[in-house]
Amino acid sequence: GAVVSQHPSWVICKSGTSVKIECRSLDFQATTMFWYRQFPKQSLMLMATSNEGSKATYEQGVEKDKFLINHASLTLSTLTVTSAHPEDSSFYICSGSWGYRHNEQFFGPGTRLTVL
Amino acid sequence: QKEVEQNSGPLSVPEGAIASLNCTYSDRGSQSFFWYRQYSGKSPELIMFIYSNGDKEDGRFTAQLNKASQYVSLLIRDSQPSDSATYLCAVNRGGSYIPTFGRGTSLIVHP
Numbered sequence: 001g002a003v004v005s006q007h008p009s010w011v012i013c014k015s016g017t018s019v020k021i022e023c024r025s026l027d028f029q030a031t032t033m034f035w036y037r038q039f040p041k042q043s044l045m046l047m048a049t050s051n052e053g054s055k056a057t058y059e060q061g062v063e064k065d066k067f068l069i070n071h072a073s074l075t076l077s078t079l080t081v082t083s084a085h086p087e088d089s090s091f092y093i094c095s096g097s098w099g100y101r102h103n104e105q106f107f108g109p110g111t112r113l114t115v116l
Numbered sequence: 117q118k119e120v121e122q123n124s125g126p127l128s129v130p131e132g133a134i135a136s137l138n139c140t141y142s143d144r145g146s147q148s149f150f151w152y153r154q155y156s157g158k159s160p161e162l163i164m165f166i167y168s169n170g171d172k173e174d175g176r177f178t179a180q181l182n183k184a185s186q187y188v189s190l191l192i193r194d195s196q197p198s199d200s201a202t203y204l205c206a207v208n209r210g211g212s213y214i215p216t217f218g219r220g221t222s223l224i225v226h227p
Binding site: 032034042043044046049093097103104105106107108109110 | 148150152158159160161162165204206213214215216217218219220
């Protein structure tokens, strides 16, 4: 299967700071990347879908000014959590796909964010 | 009604038994269905995908799709303790590539 990496794997930051998470597709070109958030013992919540070179499409209830997504190339997408607060502490996971109707997603290992 | 529903479990089966995991969905236009496995603290990994009605087998795993009844299931034969995980069902919305995930079913395989 295709490989997706994420960096960092974990991060601890102070309230009010911004955190950037990188998602890279290592051996395929991800036309579409997805960003998810997962709280303990809960399912994946899709935050946004991004296509290379265009603005991300955010799910209802996700603040686009707080969660900045950039999909600059076919192999790199970044999520920046701006002015992070303790309630933003979660497991953030990205995935990549070719963006076709039947295409499966390949998930990165996730980034665990803790905001103090 | 939730778009993708799964019994949260836990489903407990003895080692060597068949584990049966079920998922129902509400969007009749859905055409792509996926099963992912997620170990605690890890990200999901793809097990199988299915697009056509019927069964699809891959090793110990069999996915079953019934579009008329709007359900998709995953059978795990000869279950092993290493199969203990949460299994997520994902359905692509109405012919698109945008997924909706179920809450997942926790599977415990005991020796």
